[in-house]
Amino acid sequence: MTEAMDAGVQDVDKGRLIYEGKAKKVYQGPQPDTYVVTYKDDATAFNGEKKGTIIGKGVVNNRISGILFRYLEDKGIPTHYLEALSDRETLVRALTIIPVEVVVRNRVAGSMAKRLGLPEGQVLPYPVVEFYYKNDALGDPLVTESHVTALGWASRAEVATLQTLALRIGELLTDFFAQRGVVLVDYKLEFGRDSSGNVRLGDEISPDTCRFWDAASGEKLDKDRFRRDLGGVEEAYAEILRRVEVTD
Numbered sequence: 001m002t003e004a005m006d007a008g009v010q011d012v013d014k015g016r017l018i019y020e021g022k023a024k025k026v027y028q029g030p031q032p033d034t035y036v037v038t039y040k041d042d043a044t045a046f047n048g049e050k051k052g053t054i055i056g057k058g059v060v061n062n063r064i065s066g067i068l069f070r071y072l073e074d075k076g077i078p079t080h081y082l083e084a085l086s087d088r089e090t091l092v093r094a095l096t097i098i099p100v101e102v103v104v105r106n107r108v109a110g111s112m113a114k115r116l117g118l119p120e121g122q123v124l125p126y127p128v129v130e131f132y133y134k135n136d137a138l139g140d141p142l143v144t145e146s147h148v149t150a151l152g153w154a155s156r157a158e159v160a161t162l163q164t165l166a167l168r169i170g171e172l173l174t175d176f177f178a179q180r181g182v183v184l185v186d187y188k189l190e191f192g193r194d195s196s197g198n199v200r201l202g203d204e205i206s207p208d209t210c211r212f213w214d215a216a217s218g219e220k221l222d223k224d225r226f227r228r229d230l231g232g233v234e235e236a237y238a239e240i241l242r243r244v245e246v247t248d
């Protein structure tokens, strides 16, 4: 590889830092209306109370998320994804993020199990959609659809789009993972508006933002291994990448 090529791959032309989150940084991109996302190895849980590092997570999540976003785009889902730039960097369309996390649950787990006193793993007859207000200071509280519209975070039409897209994405991902021996238990999505005002899927899809259980053994292959100190965290992320890379 020439030095120029190497520079192109390793040191992407990034503009000013726009935002630094717990797991990613977002920079102004090389073209107007683009951002460069860089994935970090940092991991947090319980609204930042627990902190750690998952070695290689940034590289693994960048790759997993890239494959899943390309798959969803191929199936007609509008996303922010443009192209992978390097091991840890992806070029995306600039979105104005809607400050709502959309969680969809195929099975009871995590905070739903705790809040409602239900056993983890109970299969839901149809997916449950939840909205959380993205606000670290408040610990991302659960809100209803009418909070989202009445507080002006999204219009009624946009909320309908979020629900339709979130469920369609779930069908596509559930099928994708089922073919690879993985149960998609639940997942968190974020959406934003592009420069034309169209709603697109943003953020990432990875073991940080989904619960993945091995279909045969039930073993957890996601960030719950970090949240719950189960060990084998890096191995679980690597296993999800291995499964995702299987082509059908």
Ligand code: TMP
Binding pocket: 103, 109, 110, 111, 112, 140, 186, 187, 188, 208, 209, 210, 211
């Ligand atoms: P929960 O059961 O803790 O509410 O999580 C539901 C899903 O959302 C699970 O797949 C993990 C994901 N998630 C995030 O991506 N970010 C978060 O901050 C939280 C709390 C959950």
Ligand code: ASP
Binding pocket: 022, 043, 044, 045, 046, 047, 048, 049, 208, 223, 227
């Ligand atoms: N990422 C979130 C945090 O740091 C929570 C989580 O994923 O459990 O608080």
